[in-house]
Amino acid sequence: MKIGIYNRYWNTCGGGENYTGSVAEILSWDHEVELISIEPVDWGRLESRLHLDLSRCSMREWPNETCERLSPLSSHYDLFVNSTYSSSMMPRSKKSALICYFPHRIDALSSMRGQVRQWGRDLLAGNKRRLLRLNRLRGETVVPMTGVYEVEPDGRAWIASEAVLMMSSAATLEIPLWPEAYNGIETVRVDGEELPWLVEDNVLRVECGKIDKCRERMLSIFSKPMVMSELGLSSDSRRLGACIDTRSLNWGGKLPRKLHSPSESLRAYDRVISISHFTSEWIDRRWRLPSTELQPPIDTSLFDLDSSIQKEKIILTVGRFFAGGHNKKHHEIARAFIRMCQEGIMPDGWRLVFVGSRHREHQMHLDYFDRLTELCSGHPIDILPDLPFADLLTYYRKASIYWHGAGWGEHVEQFPERFEHFGMTTCEAMACACVPVVFDAAGQQEIVASEELGFRYSNYEMLAKQMGSLVNAPPENLAEIGKRAQVSIGRFARASFQERVRKAFSGLAY
Structure with missing residues (x-):
């Protein structure tokens, strides 16, 4: 397949x-x-x-x-x-x-926005034909979608080794081929299904069976290509599959249909x-x-607890640095940690470590990272962008606590997409016996499913209380919770x- x-x-x-x-x-x-x-x-x-x-x-x-x-x-x-x-x-x-x-x-509003954006793109591109939809149906319509070369002055149109044509729905699809031209057709698909076909009297015929009048047909033609220049027939270096006779077709017209x-x-x-x-x-x-x-899947054979690496006073959070959408709330996490340090909740020696790849495709993402760097300056916080995987794995293994903040300050009923849909990094950290402390919503509730496996918070006060008890607890208490968290991730193991x-x-x- x-x-x-x-x-x-x-x-x-x-x-x-x-x-x-x-x-x-x-x-x-x-x-x-x-x-x-x-x-x-x-x-x-x-x-x-x-x-x-x-x-x-x-x-x-x-x-x-x-x-x-x-x-x-x-x-x-x-x-x-x-x-x-x-x-x-x-x-x-x-x-x-x-x-x-x-x-x-x-919903209707989002569909309207998408249509307006497309109209804008077409207008900027000068695509007036598409924007105004001037074509009208005149007989049998065939619309070349991909893998089709420009129609030549005499009406012939060569197709490449893979081509897609859109046609009106019919029980039998018929495409006239140019007389005596090369034909390398090997396979034909209609709407993704491979069907029997034949070429008779210079016409490609495909029996489709049941007619669906509510939609058009997508005809995919796969051919063994021929290159004329390689055969010494001409200087044409195109990979040609077959040649269509467009003279009796409404070639390139618009099908009478609404957009899906x-x-x-x-x-x-x-x-x-x-x-x-x-x-x-x-x-x-x-x-x-x-x-x-x-x-x-979580690769529990890779993300695991290495007995040769000692747990340190590190709070780790892993996630890409980008603005908007379901970003990982790096700024909120940094502010919470700084406040805990100022309020004496966080003892000396503990560090917050941010790891993640940087998004550089838009200025707003660069500004997001710069603001985070400025916010964390002068505090026991490390920002490690684009860290090699081996180093990330080491941090997973030596961190004692894992923080996750996606969704913090958002309203799930209004903007559910801003929350963590699942939470692979939380699973990876737990597989390395980190104690998870995550925002209490969405996919994180499925991972940190009970108080035995970690902690969930919904505001700063809850987070501060949980962290106060964790950082002041004996190391064996953290190790015990981390071990339970590690075992629980087995249900997501890559092995299964x-x-x-x-x-x-x-x-x-x-």
């Missing part, structure tokens, strides 16, 4: 990419897996940083386009897996799955896979869809992830 896994944010190397990469690694043991990006990715860096083995996967780069324009490309796969946060791409493959870290809003709404696109997926119970609850509330829970992935993808890939 050919599986495509689409993620726009591979380069962030965040928790979502770790999760998706882990799923891809397991699926690649049994299937042909292609990892899809929209920009160049340093895959070696990603594998090293996230400790993944993607050697059995191939990589493909799609253009950085909207969901609507990329949708036809999903028809190249038997199973298309969309793991991009906030994506509502309509799947065109035979089978499909959406990995949901957290459900984005799909986000809700229609989401309902088209065969399965929605969520990363936590918190995410599943909001999928039901926002999308009114069922979901299958597949919690992220293969079985959990197979169960979550049962009926799709297994």
Whole structure:
């Protein structure tokens, strides 16, 4: 089975990419897996940083386009897996799955904003034809989506080794081919399903069976390419698959259809896979869809307690440095620690350590990091951006306490996406026998499930009280709580992830 896994944010190397990469690694043991990006990715860096083995996967780069324009490309796969946060791409493959870290809003207001943004992009690009939708249907309409070269003056249009055409729904699809031109067609798919085909009287015919008048067809054509320059026939170096005769077609016209709404696109997926119970609850509330829970894997053979490394008076917090969204509330955590030091709650010798990668793609993220640096200056706080993994692991092992603050100061009913959807770093810290002290909401409640495993706070006063008791407790008390926390993470162990992935993808890939 050919599986495509689409993620726009591979380069962030965040928790979502770790999760998706882990799923891809397991699926690649049994299937042909292609990892899809929209920009160049340093895959070696990603594998090293996230400790993944993607050697059995191939990589493909799609253009950085909207969901609507990329949708036809999903028809190249038997199973298309969309793991991009906030994506509502309509799947065109035979089978499909959406990995949901957290459900984005799909109400009328958010849809209107998306449409206005697209109109703005089209206007700036001078795409008046698309903006005003001037094309009208005149007979059989075929819209070239990808892998199609410009129509030549005589009406012929060459396609590449992989091409996608959009057509009106019909029981039989017919594409006229240029007489006596090269034809290397090997495989044909319609809406992701491989179907029998034949070429008769210079016409490619594909029997589709049942007609669905509510949607168009995506015809994917895969060909053995021919390069004329290599054969000495001309200087044309294009990889040509077949040649379409456009003279009797409404070539490039617009199909008489409305754009798919986000809700229609989401309902088209065969399965929605969520990363936590918190995410599943909001999928039901926002999308009114069922979901299958597949919690992220924790490599407990890697994240563990090293007896040769002594626990120190370190409070660790791990998370990417970025502004907005579900950021890790570094400023709130720093202020709380500074206040505890000033109030005498935090004894001398304790240090707060921030570890995480820096986001540099926007000035607001750079400003966020600069403000944090200024806030922490002169206090027993270390900020360690872009730390090598080996050093991060050492800090996990020597830290006594782990803090997590995502969601602090936010209202879960109003902005649930600002909370921790699961909390992989908390699990990693607990696997190294750190005592977790986390904000009492969302996915963190599923990890620190009881007082025996750690502490949950909802305001500064609770946090200060908990920390006062922890930092003044005998070391053996911290060690005992840390040991219980470590044992509890076994339920998320990577060793059982293969079985959990197979169960979550049962009926799709297994």
